[in-house]
Amino acid sequence: MTKETVPGREIRLDGIAKHWGETTALHGVEVSAPAGSFTALLGPSGCGKSTLLRIVAGLEDPSEGRVLIGGEDVTLRPADKRNLSMVFQSYALFPHLSVAENIGFGLRTRRVPKPQRAERLAKVAELLGLSPYLDRKPAQLSGGQQQRVALGRAVISERPVCLMDEPLSNLDAKLRQSMRAELRALQRSLGFTMLYVTHDQVEAITMADQVVLMNAGRIEQVAPPHDLYERPATVFAARFIGTPPMNILPAQALGPLGQRIEAAAGRRLQFGIRPEALRAQPEGALELAVTGGEYHGADALVQGRIGGAEVLMRVPGQALPAAGTALRLALVADDLHLFDADTGLRVDLPQLASLIARPDDPAGASGATAPFTNRKDT
Incomplete structure (x- = not known):
């Protein structure tokens, strides 16, 4: 046959x-x-x-x-x-x-x-x-x-x-x-x-x-x-595919940067970030307040909050932080997904990279490195 x-x-x-x-x-x-x-x-x-x-x-x-x-x-x-x-x-x-x-x-x-x-x-x-x-x-x-x-x-x-x-x-x-x-x-x-x-x-x-x-x-x-x-293509697809599912955050969780991206899009947005895309970086301007975690062996899931929104972050198993820890985070711009907050449909914003790369990024209010980069090899 x-x-x-x-x-x-x-x-x-x-x-x-x-x-x-x-x-x-x-x-x-x-x-x-x-x-x-x-x-x-x-x-x-x-x-x-x-x-x-x-x-x-x-x-x-x-x-x-x-x-x-x-x-x-x-x-x-x-x-x-x-x-x-x-x-x-x-x-x-x-x-x-x-x-x-x-x-x-x-x-x-x-x-x-x-x-x-x-x-x-x-x-x-x-x-x-x-x-x-x-x-x-x-x-x-x-x-x-x-x-x-x-x-x-x-x-x-x-x-x-x-x-x-x-x-x-x-x-x-x-x-x-x-x-x-x-x-x-x-x-x-x-x-x-x-x-x-x-x-x-x-x-x-x-x-x-x-x-x-x-x-x-x-x-x-x-x-x-x-x-x-x-x-x-939709928030449903983003949440259904991937284990654990994608984090979906409101614009206010990302501070002034999220608000600026919303203004450029001309609509209310939700921001999708996969747990494996969140990266600890001492100079990062996003802060994750750790509330708990699960040890899985080779890796672990960190439970926490960014700007009041609950998120999951995947880390190596030996790097699981204790509850109460505050982590600074960076995010690669290529890993940021935008969705219309009213329809749940994906939004492609051509100027997203330039918005993130602006040196006057107000998200870095402390003068630290902005929490986003534009290339995965940065």
């Missing part, structure tokens, strides 16, 4: 809405998953991601909009006519059937000739490391092996699209980590289009080519993982 045997197809959702009486689960969703890509639908519980996946699968009907797979409108087609496979959270294995029978069940119901079934079963079992377990029943397998059987049933169908609804959520943390790598390698080697639902940001950013971040039935941002982390 090679990449050429499972050519992926583009999935496009055109204005998908879903209403349950007076409740709207999805609000006109517009998004595409490129052919052969791994796209993750990410968001908190209740945001509509599983409903969206079920609409793609044909298990739910949209109230409005179209589902297109490979350029064909499949909105009205039943699930079994959409040429896709699906892996559920529960794996949905038949307990009375062997591993081989579970994997090959779909081929048998489609009346694929027995020699062809045997050939494809052998390839899939070898690919997933299941060859020694083909005669066992699901109850005789570990959680990871059961998950591979569910994957095998999807892969053996050789469909161009594979949908997965939180397939790793029942595994322990160590097994989830190894299965993430295996699943990503499997998708890359076979080349099918993957649409993967998860509430776990680590799964999404480590596995996906593209992340669709959802919130309350709407799309917050569609971007590669790196862009989602480096340039969040």
Whole structure:
């Protein structure tokens, strides 16, 4: 089985809405998953991601909009006519059937000739490391092996699209980590289009080519993982991606500098600063009043306040300061994110660097070095 045997197809959702009486689960969703890509639908519980996946699968009907797979409108087609496979959270294995029978069940119901079934079963079992377990029943397998059987049933169908609804959520943390790598390698080697639902940001950013971040039935941002982390489009995206989440501060927490940036933007702003972007510097003009901390080993999280606003700061584990300590902080300008305080949308201010670099920066009222620099190598 090679990449050429499972050519992926583009999935496009055109204005998908879903209403349950007076409740709207999805609000006109517009998004595409490129052919052969791994796209993750990410968001908190209740945001509509599983409903969206079920609409793609044909298990739910949209109230409005179209589902297109490979350029064909499949909105009205039943699930079994959409040429896709699906892996559920529960794996949905038949307990009375062997591993081989579970994997090959779909081929048998489609009346694929027995020699062809045997050939494809052998390839899939070898690919997933299941060859020694083909005669066992699901109850005789570990959680990871059961998950591979569910994957095998999807892969053996050789469909161009594979949908997965939180397939790793029942595994322990160590097994989830190894299965993430295996699943990503499997998708890359076979080349099918993957649409993967998860509430776990680590799964999404480590596995996906593209992340669709959802919130309350709407799309917050569609971007590669790196862009989602480096340039969040909304306050929600900024807070959802990253562990711990981004600090969001009002302008007054940054003193006169924050007020000057607000004036240049011509609107009320919120300032986003990731915990790992805060840096202790004796000459820095921002002050962090430490209120507590958590030791994590290699690193630690410092809890404190800047200008009355609560913040978290990541430091090396051996550098955790005691509560009551006052730290001077510097911030690299490239790490400062601006958001409209009313809409929550990202604000790009072209003159931000020059505003920060002004030598008469009133934030350095004591005559000390200004708390911001413009380059990460400063």
